[in-house]
Amino acid sequence: MGLFDKLTGTKHPDDGVAPRSAEEVRAALLGVNRPDVPYIIRNGAAEGADLVAEWQMAEPTWVAIFVQSQLTRAVRIRMRLVPENHEVRALEESWEVTQVGNPPRLKISGAYSRGPDRTVSRHYTIKRGENGGLEATETFHFNGTDLRNPLQDAVLKSGWTWRSVIFSKL
Numbered sequence: 001m002g003l004f005d006k007l008t009g010t011k012h013p014d015d016g017v018a019p020r021s022a023e024e025v026r027a028a029l030l031g032v033n034r035p036d037v038p039y040i041i042r043n044g045a046a047e048g049a050d051l052v053a054e055w056q057m058a059e060p061t062w063v064a065i066f067v068q069s070q071l072t073r074a075v076r077i078r079m080r081l082v083p084e085n086h087e088v089r090a091l092e093e094s095w096e097v098t099q100v101g102n103p104p105r106l107k108i109s110g111a112y113s114r115g116p117d118r119t120v121s122r123h124y125t126i127k128r129g130e131n132g133g134l135e136a137t138e139t140f141h142f143n144g145t146d147l148r149n150p151l152q153d154a155v156l157k158s159g160w161t162w163r164s165v166i167f168s169k170l
Contacts, residue, residue: 009116009164011152019086019159026051026081026152029088037081039147049078049091049170053151075144076149080170087161091170092116093150114150 005012013019020028029051033041044052054076074096080089096111122138129135155162 009148009162010044011156011161011162013156015119015160016158017157022081022083025088025158025160028158029053029079029122029151035148037146041151044078046068047076047078050077053077053079053147055147063155075147076170077148079151085161086159087163089163089165089170090151090154091165094144 030041032053039055040051041051041053044050055074075092075094076092083087106121122158124136125139126134126136
């Protein structure tokens, strides 16, 4: 892996992993969808991609969690499958979000950026422990890699390269 690959977040499969077909890679990426995760992977034709992964910020089940986390960034990963190179080109985009309304909901407010997301949000509850001292217990954890890592793993296990795109087209 070269320095540029490291800076952009490009990852290559382990040696000896036979590349699967584009249909199998697409199925593996869609297989990352589960009802217990705050993101969705869907068809991305409308956004100029093969697949799109994004946080379910408007989904009623997840709105309260995102609002409670005081999330400040929305993330979307657009993916293009390139069968001739056995790679998935991935463009991570993020926007600043703010809370609006009552009950609060998240709204995109501006500040667009491209490249791997580094958003991390943690919430702790502080209370007195059994020994009388203060203890902090993590009550909420949100990390931008929770979206990217399962997608990368599915691609790499399929014998394909995860190529992050920052400066060029998808």
